[in-house]
Amino acid sequence: MPLPEPIFARVGEPAIPIVLVKKAVADTWLAAQRPAVQTWARQTGWSGQLGNPLILQAADGSVSGVALGYGTGADRARKRFGVLANIATLPKATYTLTGDATDREKTAFTLGWALSQYHFDRYKSKAVDGPKLVPPSGVDVPRTSAVATGEALTRDLINTPSSDMGPDELEAVTRALADVHGARITVTKGDALLSQNFPMIHAVGRASTRAPRLIDMSWGMAGPALTLVGKGVCFDTGGLNIKPASSMGLMKKDMGGAAHVLGLAQMIMATKMPVRLRVLIPAVENSIDGNAFRPQDVLTSRKGLTVEINNTDAEGRLVLADALALADESPPDLMICMATLTGAARVAVGPDIAPYYTDDPLVSHAITQAGQDVLDPVWQMPFHDPYEAMIEPDIADLDNAPKGGFAGSITAALFLRRFVTQTARFVHFDCYGWQPASAPTRPKGGVGQGTRALFDALPKVLNL
Numbered sequence: 382m383p384l385p386e387p388i389f390a391r392v393g394e395p396a397i398p399i400v401l402v403k404k405a406v407a408d409t410w411l412a413a414q415r416p417a418v419q420t421w422a423r424q425t426g427w428s429g430q431l432g433n434p435l436i437l438q439a440a441d442g443s444v445s446g447v448a449l450g451y452g453t454g455a456d457r458a459r460k461r462f463g464v465l466a467n468i469a470t471l472p473k474a475t476y477t478l479t480g481d482a483t484d485r486e487k488t489a490f491t492l493g494w495a496l497s498q499y500h501f502d503r504y505k506s507k508a509v510d511g512p513k514l515v516p517p518s519g520v521d522v523p524r525t526s527a528v529a530t531g532e533a534l535t536r537d538l539i540n541t542p543s544s545d546m547g548p549d550e551l552e553a554v555t556r557a558l559a560d561v562h563g564a565r566i567t568v569t570k571g572d573a574l575l576s577q578n579f580p581m582i583h584a585v586g587r588a589s590t591r592a593p594r595l596i597d598m599s600w601g602m603a604g605p606a607l608t609l610v611g612k613g614v615c616f617d618t619g620g621l622n623i624k625p626a627s628s629m630g631l632m633k634k635d636m637g638g639a640a641h642v643l644g645l646a647q648m649i650m651a652t653k654m655p656v657r658l659r660v661l662i663p664a665v666e667n668s669i670d671g672n673a674f675r676p677q678d679v680l681t682s683r684k685g686l687t688v689e690i691n692n693t694d695a696e697g698r699l700v701l702a703d704a705l706a707l708a709d710e711s712p713p714d715l716m717i718c719m720a721t722l723t724g725a726a727r728v729a730v731g732p733d734i735a736p737y738y739t740d741d742p743l744v745s746h747a748i749t750q751a752g753q754d755v756l757d758p759v760w761q762m763p764f765h766d767p768y769e770a771m772i773e774p775d776i777a778d779l780d781n782a783p784k785g786g787f788a789g790s791i792t793a794a795l796f797l798r799r800f801v802t803q804t805a806r807f808v809h810f811d812c813y814g815w816q817p818a819s820a821p822t823r824p825k826g827g828v829g830q831g832t833r834a835l836f837d838a839l840p841k842v843l844n845l
């Protein structure tokens with residue numbers, strides 16, 4: 382169980398109150414407490430520091446409340462979800478949030494609490510069991526649960542090693558998700574990719590014993606059309622341009638884009654968002670074998686554009702290109718691509734921010750605003766037209782790996798945009814999908830980036 386079941390304690394269950402105490406009012410708050418509490422706070426150095434809990438005891442020694450430090454505005458800006466940093470250390474009991482927190486603060490706290498409960502325990506013989514929360518009033522519990530469940534799915538899929546998360550298993554997970562929500566699914570697999578004209582998905586995946594495929598899931602009968610496309614490279618060796626050990630070490634996460642769009646799809650379907658959803662996942666393993674695609678091969682894509690392969694490690698844009706071309710043949714109102722596409726994106730913005738591209742200023746405004754609202758930081762990057770020349774080689778229409786590597790995330794984004802010509806609004810996320818060291822609500826390992834922001838922005842973008 383990645384998340385405890387149920388995620389929250391029942392409303393009405395007896396719960397120990399937690400109050401948030403800002404640093405600025407910590408002294409005043411303390412002055413109103415019993416002398417024993419004041420002494421204990423002084424001796425332990427408690428002064429409302431962000432995430433620092435002061436456990437309050439009844440006369441019989443039992444826990445009667447928690448004053449949870451809420452720090453300053455600057456502290457909270459510096460440490461995302463920092464108020465939840467130590468909740469796992471609270472005595473095992475049931476809590477709730479009281480006091481004068483705003484609905485927005487309560488919602489962030491409740492979501493953060495749920496996300497903090499996530500543990501990747503598939504290979505652990507002993508499961509963890511921590512304190513419980515009764516959701517405070519003013520919080521939309523079904524929505525918060527849907528977001529937490531979607532995020533847990535994303536994390537689980539990324540965390541599962543490639544030996545247990547190949548194209549077969551990614552397909553099985555998608556089928557299971559489709560079953561739960563009554564979605565329709567079709568899969569084009571192996572040589573059928575050639576007869577159905579997905580040549581680049583086939584070329585990238587054909588060297589693996591685990592057959593490449595395109596997974597196509599649809600859900601919802603009415604509303605605007607939304608298509609999500611996620612990179613499902615279940616392991617990226619780099620192919621014949623093999624990655625050095627240091628770079629290959631994390632490549633079980635190269636299906637992170639697929640994990641992101643499935644997590645987002647879970648949020649959308651669980652809350653019955655009134656959209657017609659389509660999810661496309663090219664699922665392949667970028668492997669090495671005698672029949673692997675090679676540097677300098679020229680591939681003809683589904684769209685007809687030819688691509689000179691200058692690095693077999695720039696495989697994500699190839700499999701995505703055929704999936705995007707298919708998506709674009711039935712243009713949705715909005716198309717969103719998510720992919721662990723380039724190391725350059727991580728160099729540009731680091732592991733905590735999801736860089737995204739779009740030509741639509743309204744969409745961009747909504748996503749950036751939502752990212753701030755739900756504590757899921759995103760940053761817009763430019764589809765810089767003058768760099769188009771960088772992806773044009775001498776002998777084909779497109780180059781999959783421009784020399785020099787200038788603006789590597791931008792040139793990859795421009796490459797993808799070439800395959801989306803009929804759809805009015807296109808968004809592409811170049812995500813990292815990995816939390817390098819444990820942080821509040823995010824244990825080390827797979828993590829969703831941008832999905833919560835998107836989920837929040839979609840109703841505005843699609844006028845729902």
Ligand code: BES
Nearest residue numbers: 692694695696697721722723724725782
């Ligand atoms: N999956 C990688 C990108 C990646 C690397 C994402 C590290 C996150 C962390 C992708 O397939 C890749 O190898 N891209 C190359 C492209 C280059 C050869 C043009 C890269 O970024 O080095």
Ligand code: MN
Nearest residue numbers: 617694695696
């Ligand atoms: Mn690669």
Ligand code: ZN
Nearest residue numbers: 614617635697
């Ligand atoms: Zn890759």
